[in-house]
Amino acid sequence: MTSPWTIGIIGGSGLYALEGLEDEQWIAIDTPWGKPSDEILCGRVGDVRVRFLPRHGRGHPIPPTEVNARANIDALKRAGCTDIIAISAVGSLREEIEPGRFAVVEQFIDRTKERVDSFYGKGFVAHVSMADPVCERLSKKLTDAIAAAKGKMATGATYLAMEGPQFSTRAESRMYRQWGADVIGMTALPEARLAREAELPYALVGMVTDYDCWREGDAVDVTQVVEQMQSNSKLARDVVTNFLKKLPKKRAASPIDTALDDAIITAPDQHDPKLLAKLDAVAGRLLKAE
Ligand SMILES: CSC[C@H]1O[C@H](OP(=O)(O)O)[C@H](O)[C@@H]1O
Numbered sequence: 001m002t003s004p005w006t007i008g009i010i011g012g013s014g015l016y017a018l019e020g021l022e023d024e025q026w027i028a029i030d031t032p033w034g035k036p037s038d039e040i041l042c043g044r045v046g047d048v049r050v051r052f053l054p055r056h057g058r059g060h061p062i063p064p065t066e067v068n069a070r071a072n073i074d075a076l077k078r079a080g081c082t083d084i085i086a087i088s089a090v091g092s093l094r095e096e097i098e099p100g101r102f103a104v105v106e107q108f109i110d111r112t113k114e115r116v117d118s119f120y121g122k123g124f125v126a127h128v129s130m131a132d133p134v135c136e137r138l139s140k141k142l143t144d145a146i147a148a149a150k151g152k153m154a155t156g157a158t159y160l161a162m163e164g165p166q167f168s169t170r171a172e173s174r175m176y177r178q179w180g181a182d183v184i185g186m187t188a189l190p191e192a193r194l195a196r197e198a199e200l201p202y203a204l205v206g207m208v209t210d211y212d213c214w215r216e217g218d219a220v221d222v223t224q225v226v227e228q229m230q231s232n233s234k235l236a237r238d239v240v241t242n243f244l245k246k247l248p249k250k251r252a253a254s255p256i257d258t259a260l261d262d263a264i265i266t267a268p269d270q271h272d273p274k275l276l277a278k279l280d281a282v283a284g285r286l287l288k289a290e
Pocket residue numbers: 011012013014055056063064087088089090164185186187188222225226
């Protein structure tokens with residue numbers, strides 16, 4: 001029997017492929033929102049289908065501001081994903097969340113400023129809830145997978161998404177601590193928002209690569225981030241494998257699967273056919289009825 005789960009995995013800095021997938025094949029998927037960051041690595045772990053996408057592309061040619069998150073989420077939806085887990089390099093804003101630890105993210109603060117962050121708009125207005133921006137069920141399974149891999153972890157983390165590409169100033173970094181943020185990165189928004197708009201349960205694990213510059217004497221650099229990612233990459237792969245292998249045979253419906261039901265406000269006679277055509281994948285479940 002095939003599994004009801006098709007898991008999209010978005011790999012961040014330092015995670016550009018997944019080894020050991022069965023029947024693996026890189027497949028190009030185009031979308032009405034443009035090209036995703038790369039081809040999608042499709043394969044299986046046991047009977048669970050996996051769709052892996054490197055967020056910055058193989059070789060890391062794409063900076064955070066240029067990541068086409070709409071194309072990435074749309075492509076994963078077109079590739080049949082039922083759920084998405086994302087992995088990101090993050091800086092730590094807390095002494096107790098030291099480099100090498102995994103941070104399971106629960107909340108976001110948005111300081112991005114140059115990104116398109118919705119599939120919807122004029123002619124098809126939708127307001128999804130972002131009160132609980134990650135899928136609790138996926139986060140719990142990731143927590144179990146990290147524990148099984150004997151990784152150190154912090155749960156319930158708040159991720160501050162900054163625009164980049166420069167790292168923060170010390171004043172900004174100290175302010176984010178006061179705001180209650182625990183980890184910092186440049187990519188999980190609008191990704192998480194768009195996943196919700198596409199009715200895809202989404203969870204995020206941050207791999208802590210550095211203390212951000214709030215800490216006396218610390219200043220982030222890319223070499224440090226990459227070295228930390230490399231030294232943790234085996235553990236990260238173990239986490240992903242544990243997660244996939246432990247998925248139950250059945251997939252109970254998630255409220256996120258139908259997040260658009262209470263979100264669309266535009267009257268059908270006001271729908272813009274051009275926008276509807278672009279929404280064929282992300283809002284396909286509802287548009288079939290039109
Ligand atoms: C290479 S350091 C900064 C870079 O790393 C993080 O990427 P990702 O979230 O995709 O793992 C951060 O957000 C920046 O894009």
